[in-house]
Amino acid sequence: MGRKALLISPELCIGCRACQVACKSWQQLPADKTKNTGSYENPGDLTPNLYNKIRFVEVPSQENPVRWLFVSQRCMHCDDAGCMKICPAPGALYKTKEGIVAFNKDKCIGCKLCVAGCPFDVPRYDEKGKISKCNLCEDRVAENMIPACAKTCPTGSIKYGDWDEMVASSKKAGYEKLYGQMDLGGLGVLYAFKDTPKLYGLNERPQIPESIVFWHNVLKPLAYIGLGGVVAASALHYLLIGPHKEEEEV
């Protein structure tokens, strides 16, 4: 069983937002009260009760005054996940064998460090201060069912399948490189963009903050090499040179 992925094709999305509804239905999440801001987008951002959302981008131009982009926005299930790197609570965030970055609210300590580690501004916190985000319906996936959003999508804008196959099939369809294919070890949510990612509201090169990478690669090893080193050095000093006793002084 290999890695799974969602393949998002914004150009196929009709903005019906059935995926948002199906997600809430399966995950048993209540509705959020929202205000009309004059945009088709609703709610305006991910919330603790909204694991996936259709971002609405209007790109009017001379030749196409009504170019509308609908982009599914949610946890990207990074292979090299910044949230998992920085999380200090054992078992709060974990990876399934399908490559899903899943969470366990009982083990989450509500420190919100994952917010700092995430390159996509995804983690939200519920009223109890526990992490809340897309878990790619890990319970459905474990039973060989497909995630609720992909299941309900009427146009094939959200497809679910083997990661390799998603990349291969889109290559056949003319997408040389998918968004997220090479980023952060490969994202678990891939995008078939026809234009620059910025237009769809995503970073060209998503990255875990450099200081967190530095911390993970350098400071963490130093924390035990340093302690072990000085303990060993002290023991050596005690054996080779010995304590500074009074009688040894003249």
Added chain:
Amino acid sequence: MAEMVRKASAFEIFNHWVLAISCLLLALSGYGFLFKLEGITALFGGANAMKDIHNYLGIVFTLSLFLSIFNWLKDALSFDSDDIKWIACAGGYLSKHPKVPPMGKLNTGQKLYYLALLAFGIAIAISGFVIWLMPGQRNYIILSHLVHNISFVVLMIAVPVHIYLATIANPGTFRIMVYGTVPYKWAAKRHPKWIQELSHGK
């Protein structure tokens, strides 16, 4: 019984223990968080409880560190040419028969250790409070997380050295943290300038 001289007040001894115990418990839980060690989180009653204990112990540590300023900062800031000689001979610690320049109430190593503890202690405290009290504020957290961890690494190197030097490496030193007094003869050898000051004061 040999003649004794008081080196630490009762308050100084008490505060030193508060600082030491809070520091060690914070370090232990810190390692638990850093490497997600379930053995350590279990010791504190689970990761959630460990977070609360770590946070509130941070207050104890900070207060104790603040009070320590009145105990040690003045002595730690008085340097003279003997301190340079002390550094040049590495405090005599690399020799079996050390010849060390005359020291005041604190030797150069103790002064530098205290100044480092104060600096990185303040850094780890402030960054810790930011992580605790400003959750989700990404840029502040990213910076504080870095500062907190750099300070942690430095302290985890400095503190064990301090404990070693103040216990088995220098017999007769640890009693200062228990009784506060040292034999006059011992003090006259280890801290001659301090003893001189004391006798001038008399």
